[in-house]
Amino acid sequence: MSTVTILGAGAMGSALATPLVARGHAVRLWGTWLDDHLLDAVEAGHPHPRTGVRVPAGVEPVRSGDLDRALDGADLVVLATSSEGVEAVITRAAPAIARIGVLAVTSKGLLPDASGDVQILPTFIRGLFEAAGLEAPAIVAVGGPCKANEVAAGRPTATVYGSTDLEVARRVGRLAQTDAYRIEPTADVVGLEVSAPLKNVYAIALGYADGLAERTGEPWHDLKAAVFAQAVREMAAIAEALGGSSATVFGLAGTGDLEVTGLSGRNRIYGARIGAGETPADALTAMRAAEQTVEGAAAIVGARSLAGRLFDDAATRLPLLHAIDAVLDGHADPLRALTEAALPEAIRP
Amino acid sequence: MSTVTILGAGAMGSALATPLVARGHAVRLWGTWLDDHLLDAVEAGHPHPRTGVRVPAGVEPVRSGDLDRALDGADLVVLATSSEGVEAVITRAAPAIARIGVLAVTSKGLLPDASGDVQILPTFIRGLFEAAGLEAPAIVAVGGPCKANEVAAGRPTATVYGSTDLEVARRVGRLAQTDAYRIEPTADVVGLEVSAPLKNVYAIALGYADGLAERTGEPWHDLKAAVFAQAVREMAAIAEALGGSSATVFGLAGTGDLEVTGLSGRNRIYGARIGAGETPADALTAMRAAEQTVEGAAAIVGARSLAGRLFDDAATRLPLLHAIDAVLDGHADPLRALTEAALPEAIRP
Numbered sequence: 001m002s003t004v005t006i007l008g009a010g011a012m013g014s015a016l017a018t019p020l021v022a023r024g025h026a027v028r029l030w031g032t033w034l035d036d037h038l039l040d041a042v043e044a045g046h047p048h049p050r051t052g053v054r055v056p057a058g059v060e061p062v063r064s065g066d067l068d069r070a071l072d073g074a075d076l077v078v079l080a081t082s083s084e085g086v087e088a089v090i091t092r093a094a095p096a097i098a099r100i101g102v103l104a105v106t107s108k109g110l111l112p113d114a115s116g117d118v119q120i121l122p123t124f125i126r127g128l129f130e131a132a133g134l135e136a137p138a139i140v141a142v143g144g145p146c147k148a149n150e151v152a153a154g155r156p157t158a159t160v161y162g163s164t165d166l167e168v169a170r171r172v173g174r175l176a177q178t179d180a181y182r183i184e185p186t187a188d189v190v191g192l193e194v195s196a197p198l199k200n201v202y203a204i205a206l207g208y209a210d211g212l213a214e215r216t217g218e219p220w221h222d223l224k225a226a227v228f229a230q231a232v233r234e235m236a237a238i239a240e241a242l243g244g245s246s247a248t249v250f251g252l253a254g255t256g257d258l259e260v261t262g263l264s265g266r267n268r269i270y271g272a273r274i275g276a277g278e279t280p281a282d283a284l285t286a287m288r289a290a291e292q293t294v295e296g297a298a299a300i301v302g303a304r305s306l307a308g309r310l311f312d313d314a315a316t317r318l319p320l321l322h323a324i325d326a327v328l329d330g331h332a333d334p335l336r337a338l339t340e341a342a343l344p345e346a347i348r349p
Numbered sequence: 350m351s352t353v354t355i356l357g358a359g360a361m362g363s364a365l366a367t368p369l370v371a372r373g374h375a376v377r378l379w380g381t382w383l384d385d386h387l388l389d390a391v392e393a394g395h396p397h398p399r400t401g402v403r404v405p406a407g408v409e410p411v412r413s414g415d416l417d418r419a420l421d422g423a424d425l426v427v428l429a430t431s432s433e434g435v436e437a438v439i440t441r442a443a444p445a446i447a448r449i450g451v452l453a454v455t456s457k458g459l460l461p462d463a464s465g466d467v468q469i470l471p472t473f474i475r476g477l478f479e480a481a482g483l484e485a486p487a488i489v490a491v492g493g494p495c496k497a498n499e500v501a502a503g504r505p506t507a508t509v510y511g512s513t514d515l516e517v518a519r520r521v522g523r524l525a526q527t528d529a530y531r532i533e534p535t536a537d538v539v540g541l542e543v544s545a546p547l548k549n550v551y552a553i554a555l556g557y558a559d560g561l562a563e564r565t566g567e568p569w570h571d572l573k574a575a576v577f578a579q580a581v582r583e584m585a586a587i588a589e590a591l592g593g594s595s596a597t598v599f600g601l602a603g604t605g606d607l608e609v610t611g612l613s614g615r616n617r618i619y620g621a622r623i624g625a626g627e628t629p630a631d632a633l634t635a636m637r638a639a640e641q642t643v644e645g646a647a648a649i650v651g652a653r654s655l656a657g658r659l660f661d662d663a664a665t666r667l668p669l670l671h672a673i674d675a676v677l678d679g680h681a682d683p684l685r686a687l688t689e690a691a692l693p694e695a696i697r698p
Contacts, residue, residue, distance in 0.1 A: 145574030225494030229605035256578035
């Protein structure tokens with residue numbers, strides 16, 4: 001059995017303790033400087049505030065000041081901070097991680113490099129190691145339709161582990177898998193990494209359709225289905241333009257994750273508020289007041305930048321992304337924008 | 350403008366009158382011998398009993414005894430009966446349809462031929478013409494995520510028209526399309542036709558996951574997402590084995606239609622009753638008592654037969670189809686069966 005150090009004691013970090021402890025690993029849960037209240041709850045034996053599930057017995061909570069101790073002798077490190085926290089945490093942990101040589105990453109996002117170009121998170125992380133003059137570890141991206149509270153509760157979950165070296169993804173996957181937490185390995189890191197933030201963006205559009213239903217008292221299921229299919233199509237186009245595979249998008253990582261994000265989650269709720277008639281600004285204020293982070297509202301900035309770099313005619317190639325953006329900017333009506341973007345073009349003579 | 354005869358005055362037949370009348374066509378709505386009460390409502394100016402929407406003014410209702418008059422001088426015939434009604438209606442209408450030369454078909458199903466082999470509906474229909482010594486018309490299969498009540502109400506809908514001759518699909522699509530009812534033409538009739546009945550079968554499994562949530566009071570979203578992705582994968586495998594394209598399944602016809610069927614519809618409700626703890630027999634009895642036809646419960650017979658013909662190892666290749674079947678047969682627990690079927694296999698050394 002191994003020693004696994006999870007960096008970040010939020011929802012997904014704490015949730016992964018469930019399968020890892022079930023497999024008999026020694027698990028250390030290190031909290032960032034923002035996670036003290038979360039570790040307080042863990043130490044008191046209370047349910048984790050973000051998942052509602054008690055962290056399994058045997059997990060060792062480690063406070064932010066004790067990062068070196070958390071990493072000392074670890075066989076595997078799992079990075080599970082928010083995307084905003086990645087740079088600060090990796091910068092501090094890089095020497096130890098470089099020695100260990102492998103890093104699993106549940107954090108997700110499209111982050112700008114020094115030149116402002118948007119990149120997927122593994123590329124960004126490798127850049128941090130290189131900037132520090134260290135050899136980057138093998139990175140295993142963790143994605144797919146995976147709600148932290150369900151992983152924490154041990155409910156059945158299919159997740160995807162991706163590494164450019166498939167054998168590394170398989171090796172780390174074997175270490176973490178249980179009967180309930182099953183892992184599909186892939187070498188298509190690009191398809192996996194673009195799906196994760198993009199599905200948060202496209203879930204906003206699924207929310208617009210739900211909001212129309214709330215506002216009118218009638219279902220708009222045909223429109224929602226068209227939006228779903230168009231979202232998958234656009235995610236596949238982006239993955240392929242970046243050198244990834246559309247097959248990844250058509251599987252668990254894209255279609256599967258969009259399905260669960262469209263069922264529940266804050267991005268969909270944010271979109272539904274707007275579809276029901278709130279202004280985007282009012283909807284975001286209300287979500288923030290309820291301490292509901294809308295990841296898609298942040299991710300669309302990176303998605304827009306990425307789309308513009310990949311396609312000269314991004315608005316034509318990715319009409320749904322453009323429509324989501326136009327609605328959020330207050331320039332378009334959700335119903336009209338979705339109808340234009342998600343329905344097939346008229347058949348011309 | 351053309352004269353369009355719709356055969357079958359049920360939900361989808363009456364719904365298509367909305368875009369066709371909007372385009373200025375003369376529309377005749379012929380009811381089968383089972384549709385008299387539906388035409389009574391249409392003639393009285395009441396909402397159609399199946400869609401809740403009034404059929405647009407100008408539609409000419411034609412009673413079952415006047416089939417010849419309904420077809421006389423028509424430029425296009427749309428077949429919109431239940432799959433059980435196809436043989437009887439086509440047998441009577443075949444000479445007139447053969448003269449017209451083109452037939453659009455919204456009916457869906459996997460039907461056995463004389464030797465008991467299951468086939469897609471266009472093949473079945475062509476066989477009826479050949480058996481009558483008539484030249485079969487060009488057939489345009491109509492599918493995709495398309496709720497009759499929403500089409501009838503003129504809400505935005507993306508549908509797929511498929512014909513082996515793409516130009517025929519485009520020609521019929523041009524005739525029917527409106528701003529709200531948009532059509533994607535395809536030459537992949539096989540992918541389109543297998544998606545339609547199979548999505549009804551796989552929606553039962555999405556229902557199982559919803560039923561678990563009802564029973565336990567906790568979400569099983571990760572499992573539902575895994576089921577969704579596995580359903581798409583199996584539909585694609587079946588389409589390809591029959592010579593169709595997985596791209597059709599990954600688009601509106603498969604993924605899009607499964608999404609809308611998993612949101613609403615009787616197949617999902619039937620599955621949810623079983624997932625919540627009812628026996629399959631009790632669930633079906635309750636649905637029938639409420640006059641709720643469960644298309645998926647019938648379609649699984651054809652799907653099972655088709656799977657057995659296509660794959661020697663159907664249970665291994667299509668584990669989710671096998672699981673749905675085993676649960677309906679009372680041989681398996683929904684949670685255990687879905688977990689086995691939809692989660693990735695364990696990664697072995």
